[in-house]
Amino acid sequence: MSDESTKATIEVIGLRKRFGPRLALDGMTFTVRPGRVTGFVGPNGAGKSTTMRVILGLDAAEEGKALVDGVPYRTLRRPLRHLGALLDASALQPSRTAHNHLRWLAHSQGLSARRVDEVIEQAGLGTAARRKAGGFSLGMRQRLGIAAALLGDPPVVMLDEPFNGLDPDGIVWMRGFLAELARQGRAVLVSSHLMSELEDTADHLVVIGRGRVIADTSVSELLAEAAGGRVTLRTSAPPRAAQVLHGAGATVLATGPDTLGVTGLPDEEIVALLARNGVPFSQVSAHRATLEEAYMELTRDAVEYRGVPAGEATR
Numbered sequence: 001m002s003d004e005s006t007k008a009t010i011e012v013i014g015l016r017k018r019f020g021p022r023l024a025l026d027g028m029t030f031t032v033r034p035g036r037v038t039g040f041v042g043p044n045g046a047g048k049s050t051t052m053r054v055i056l057g058l059d060a061a062e063e064g065k066a067l068v069d070g071v072p073y074r075t076l077r078r079p080l081r082h083l084g085a086l087l088d089a090s091a092l093q094p095s096r097t098a099h100n101h102l103r104w105l106a107h108s109q110g111l112s113a114r115r116v117d118e119v120i121e122q123a124g125l126g127t128a129a130r131r132k133a134g135g136f137s138l139g140m141r142q143r144l145g146i147a148a149a150l151l152g153d154p155p156v157v158m159l160d161e162p163f164n165g166l167d168p169d170g171i172v173w174m175r176g177f178l179a180e181l182a183r184q185g186r187a188v189l190v191s192s193h194l195m196s197e198l199e200d201t202a203d204h205l206v207v208i209g210r211g212r213v214i215a216d217t218s219v220s221e222l223l224a225e226a227a228g229g230r231v232t233l234r235t236s237a238p239p240r241a242a243q244v245l246h247g248a249g250a251t252v253l254a255t256g257p258d259t260l261g262v263t264g265l266p267d268e269e270i271v272a273l274l275a276r277n278g279v280p281f282s283q284v285s286a287h288r289a290t291l292e293e294a295y296m297e298l299t300r301d302a303v304e305y306r307g308v309p310a311g312e313a314t315r
């Protein structure tokens with residue numbers, strides 16, 4: 001990659017798209033920046049694949065635009081050198097070996113055959129590269145798709161649900177691989193409908209639901225927001241504690257016989273106030289939300305079909 005290309009980005013600006021009566025994209029807007037993994041996460045049907053297809057010019061939007069390196073993907077003369085994408089891992093020639101598939105792809109794009117061996121190594125295909133792709137597991141297909149995406153050494157990489165079909169070792173490998181691509185300065189966009197897959201991987205999150213962006217944020221910001229500054233206090237003198245904290249401007253709610261939920265004051269300040277006023281307490285803890293909780297909360301209204309917990313379905 002040249003220094004110039006490490007500034008490359010994907011810009012998605014106000015995309016709107018309908019499939020018949022269904023509004024699949026409803027003003028989708030975000031930017032994928034270099035040097036970090038951007039997680040593109042949302043429930044099934046939120047519009048992840050459609051957005052990626054529009055970025056690649058495979059689907060047309062009725063409004064808005066998607067730019068790669070500042071121009072529409074379709075106008076790039078050597079697209080594989082700008083953006084490498086994995087959209088549908090099953091799209092391959094079953095009768096060809098992985099190696100031949102990659103050589104054919106490299107040739108068609110004017111890329112050197114030497115790159116084929118490099119990407120086979122990078123994607124961890126190893127000796128499987130000499131086998132026919134038709135017999136590959138989904139995990140191996142994902143790796144072949146990734147090898148193909150890397151052929152042009154592109155500064156922008158876009159992968160749709162790359163964790164699908166990977167075994168636990170494969171998932172660990174994929175996480176390290178994505179982090180390495182970002183460390184090399186590439187802009188990396190990775191979609192998933194499971195926050196847990198992206199939790200330790202993404203530097204930045206674009207959370208979507210019903211065709212639009214719900215949150216465009218860092219992982220740490222999202223966690224802080226989800227915690228909502230809530231503090232749990234355990235005390236043998238709830239009324240006295242409530243009086244002191246209320247007097248300092250906090251909102252206090254009894255959550256149990258000896259516990260209070262406090263908002264509006266940071267935990268250190270609560271400790272200092274109680275100590276200064278001689279109020280006994282045995283625990284002061286800030287609520288720590290998990291990323292999964294934050295995600296569920298954000299996308300609650302955007303889920304089309306949510307599984308019903310066992311036992312509730314028949315009620």
Ligand SMILES: Nc1ncnc2c1ncn2[C@@H]1O[C@H](COP(=O)(O)OP(=O)(O)OP(=O)(O)O)[C@@H](O)[C@H]1O
Binds near residue numbers: 023042048050
């Ligand atoms: N070719 C199509 N024809 C009709 N409707 C479509 C088509 N492609 C997508 N949709 C609809 O558009 C919406 C967005 O779909 P999309 O596949 O982009 O979502 P997604 O976030 O990628 O979901 P998933 O995780 O299930 O793949 C959905 O309601 C889907 O049913």
